[in-house]
Amino acid sequence: MWSITAALSWLTGRDELIEPIEPAVRTPEEILSNPYLPSVLDVIVVKSMLVKGLKLPLELIDSIVDQAEYWPHTSSEINYATGDSPFYTVGYSTTADDSENELLLRAVPLGFLKWPPQDPPLEKARNLHPTAVQPSPPGEQFPADVFQGLMGYPVPLVTHPCRKIVFTTRSRDQAWGGDAQDHHTYHGSWTWFEAGLERWTRKQGDSPPETQMQPSLALKDLTAIYPPVVAENENTYKYDHQLLPSENLKVQCNKTAVHETLEHTVVWRYTDDMDPENEQAAAELASSGRGTATGDGRFVRQLELGDIVTLWGKTRFPGWANHVESVKVEVYWVV
Known part of the structure; x- marks a missing residue:
């Protein structure tokens, strides 16, 4: 079974570099009409950030992701x-x-x-x-x-x-x-x-x-x-x-x-x-x-x-x- 630790290892072991992207500013109407559709990599990165940056428990992280419909x-x-x-x-x-x-x-x-x-x-x-x-x-x-x-x-x-x-x-x-x-x-x-x-x-x-x-x-x-x-x-x-x-x-x-x-x-x-x-x-x-x-x-x-x-x-x-x-x-x- 994959864990966050395993996901981080998988993430850091990938050949391609992850370059920071300047987020585009969008209105709430634009966000609702054309929501961002994350990739698997996006979801893993966000979960890893929540684990490492905020020290949140995995159960809460999963709930946040589900409530946000942040799914591949x-x-x-x-x-x-x-x-x-x-x-x-x-x-x-x-x-x-x-x-x-x-x-x-x-x-x-x-x-x-x-x-x-x-x-x-x-x-x-x-x-x-x-x-x-x-x-x-x-x-x-x-x-x-x-x-x-x-x-x-x-x-x-x-x-x-x-x-x-x-x-x-x-x-x-x-x-x-x-x-x-x-x-x-x-x-x-x-x-x-x-x-x-x-x-x-x-x-x-x-x-x-x-x-x-x-x-x-x-x-x-x-x-x-x-x-x-x-x-x-x-x-x-x-x-x-x-x-x-x-x-x-x-x-x-x-x-x-x-x-x-x-x-x-x-x-x-x-x-x-x-x-x-x-x-x-x-x-x-x-x-x-x-x-x-x-x-x-x-x-x-x-x-x-x-x-x-x-x-x-x-x-x-x-x-x-x-x-x-x-x-x-x-x-x-x-x-």
Whole structure:
């Protein structure tokens, strides 16, 4: 397990020099609208300063950092408007290959600064994003310290380190259909986005699971947790995509029958505590197009080191189409 002492040793042993930077003076409005996004190195430096300069206990330092939301993050994004078409369409059409459940984006594994570890970087390897992993039942999980050893920086051994996920979508539906009273509202919408989850687990095969010491970090070895996987027959499995939206995973739906592309930013925090059984809270979330059970923070709190957040595009019923211009997922975690 990494300690502040180990972090200082790691910090002072780095080849590059840390040059002091004259801080820019910004107004409170500028700070709120465009907050500084620290790197892992920034967080370690600040913690080290608090330890050495103010002699604060580590528990208080961790609390200060959490309250300030001074967390590193990764950002994964695809812009579909740069190709031959202004958007990517999820939904029914005359083309048989079109689907109503499509993987749109795969984030960097939680706690990793980049992935895959080899070239090209994730943001340039666009073929990694729309490739859903082969459905298979999840196996035994790797312990958190296994992923900690693969990250290359002094991350604390926290089983559930995720603090915030920010989803940003630009999209619209087919701009017609649905009940007239639902037009230009989030009611009656059958085009939406859902969060998913993938992780590396020990698999059955030539070697016993207990001899698989660490994950391969290969795309082909990922296991889907959400959407859930069910047995199709004795030897094959399939994704279990429900007809209705999963209210605990539904990130955002499009407004019904709106011609303009709209941008939605949805933030899930580990401190969210809306009761899914509270009708008023559920109605508040539904009125903004979110899943009625996405306000309790459970998804964020249960993420583990190495977990991968995914984003799926969804539609239901003939004629409905989710025209996606761009999607983005930012994942913040504690160091």
